[in-house]
Amino acid sequence: MVKILIANATIVTLSKKHDLIINGGYVFISDGVIKAVGSGEVPEELQYPELLISGRGRLVIPGVSSGYTKVTTYPLRHVLPFLTKERVYEYLSTLSRSDVYYSAVLAFTDMLYRGVTSSMVSDIYLDDIARAANDVGIPVVLASPINIGLRDYDPYHELKLIMQRWHGRVENIYGGVTVYGDLKEVDLDEFQDVKVFVVGANDLERLKELDRSKIVVVDPPKEPPEGLDVIRTYNTLSMWRPFQGFGVGDNITYDIFDMLRFLLRSGHSSLDLLFSATSSTSTMIGLDSMNCIEEGKKANIIIYNFSEPPAWPLIPSVEAITNAVVGGQLRVESVIVGDNVLVDGGEVLSVGSDLIKKATARLEGMIRSFIK
Numbered sequence: 001m002v003k004i005l006i007a008n009a010t011i012v013t014l015s016k017k018h019d020l021i022i023n024g025g026y027v028f029i030s031d032g033v034i035k036a037v038g039s040g041e042v043p044e045e046l047q048y049p050e051l052l053i054s055g056r057g058r059l060v061i062p063g064v065s066s067g068y069t070k071v072t073t074y075p076l077r078h079v080l081p082f083l084t085k086e087r088v089y090e091y092l093s094t095l096s097r098s099d100v101y102y103s104a105v106l107a108f109t110d111m112l113y114r115g116v117t118s119s120m121v122s123d124i125y126l127d128d129i130a131r132a133a134n135d136v137g138i139p140v141v142l143a144s145p146i147n148i149g150l151r152d153y154d155p156y157h158e159l160k161l162i163m164q165r166w167h168g169r170v171e172n173i174y175g176g177v178t179v180y181g182d183l184k185e186v187d188l189d190e191f192q193d194v195k196v197f198v199v200g201a202n203d204l205e206r207l208k209e210l211d212r213s214k215i216v217v218v219d220p221p222k223e224p225p226e227g228l229d230v231i232r233t234y235n236t237l238s239m240w241r242p243f244q245g246f247g248v249g250d251n252i253t254y255d256i257f258d259m260l261r262f263l264l265r266s267g268h269s270s271l272d273l274l275f276s277a278t279s280s281t282s283t284m285i286g287l288d289s290m291n292c293i294e295e296g297k298k299a300n301i302i303i304y305n306f307s308e309p310p311a312w313p314l315i316p317s318v319e320a321i322t323n324a325v326v327g328g329q330l331r332v333e334s335v336i337v338g339d340n341v342l343v344d345g346g347e348v349l350s351v352g353s354d355l356i357k358k359a360t361a362r363l364e365g366m367i368r369s370f371i372k
Contacts, residue, residue, distance in 0.1 A: 003049040004336065007053070008024055011061075014279045021316065028049070063278065064116050064117060065118045066248045069120060072095060073250040075363050097125050097127075102362050108136040115332045118300065120231075141285045143194075146178065147181070174195075177191045182203075183204075195285065208225055212228055218230075220236070223239075231244065231246065243280050245281035299336050301334075302335055
């Protein structure tokens with residue numbers, strides 16, 4: 001049982017049980033769960049952790065979540081806008097399960113550097129993406145693309161693997177389903193035990209008949225019926241409204257904060273944007289057990305160093321702090337998920353350099369051959 005104490009920090013809780021901003025505060029984590037949050041002197045019984053993190057000059061916030069993510073196309077992200085759907089499918093058809101594992105490792109590592117600490121992934125070979133997520137340490141919901149239409153790929157088999165091997169058996173890895181386009185192609189009633197992500201569909205009226213707590217709509221081209229959870233990627237970002245979630249999709253950058261900065265410049269509230277990227281998105285995809293900083297929640301924490309530029313100065317007001325986080329292009333100093341420190345000193349600890357080198361070496365030749 002690992003005990004972690006973050007002391008004397010400024011904390012953005014996004015919790016209804018605590019003040020929004022706690023100055024000179026502490027967070028105590030035991031066995032991956034937040035046991036105490038407060039301000040001032042740390043209670044004596046909490047003063048002897050295995051890991052003590054000084055929060056002086058540091059800002060602690062909940063981790064950011066991506067509500068819709070592709071990892072197999074991560075190696076193509078710099079050229080993806082110029083590729084047709086047919087070419088992308090051609091690329092996917094050449095991937096082995098090992099290729100997908102290494103692509104996922106690289107994508108998840110990139111996301112951690114940017115403070116994206118949890119994700120919904122809709123992709124092929126989800127069993128191998130689950131292995132990558134487990135190795136990197138990032139919580140995921142893995143939604144099998146039921147009507148992807150990729151030749152020789154069986155999404156139902158992949159869903160079965162996720163549900164039998166991972167969902168409810170391995171901590172922080174869950175199954176789900178993605179439906180693309182025409183809802184008439186799929187019987188949604190057969191997926192009542194998992195989250196269903198509906199991507200790019202026009203006819204959303206049918207969803208009124210289903211349990212809306214299980215449905216998430218991704219990039220609807222028009223405003224969906226009231227009460228449905230909505231995730232926006234870059235494709236429909238200009239349609240975003242407060243409390244809708246965010247997803248990086250397979251954009252050139254796997255950075256949620258890039259999306260937030262665009263909307264901040266468009267006049268949206270930095271607090272609304274931060275709340276939506278953290279609490280709203282993680283709750284929508286089914287990770288509400290880690291959607292804020294309060295007792296009983298799983299630890300899911302980003303730490304920024306405000307003692308020097310680019311983050312400095314740390315002004316103790318809601319507007320100043322949320323503007324800095326959303327608009328400041330800050331460097332992530334530390335990430336804690338559960339009882340694991342995944343990032344420390346700006347370096348990802350859960351993935352060694354040897355694995356990164358192996359992944360890039362394996363994929364680089366294939367990419368060059370594909371895009372020549």
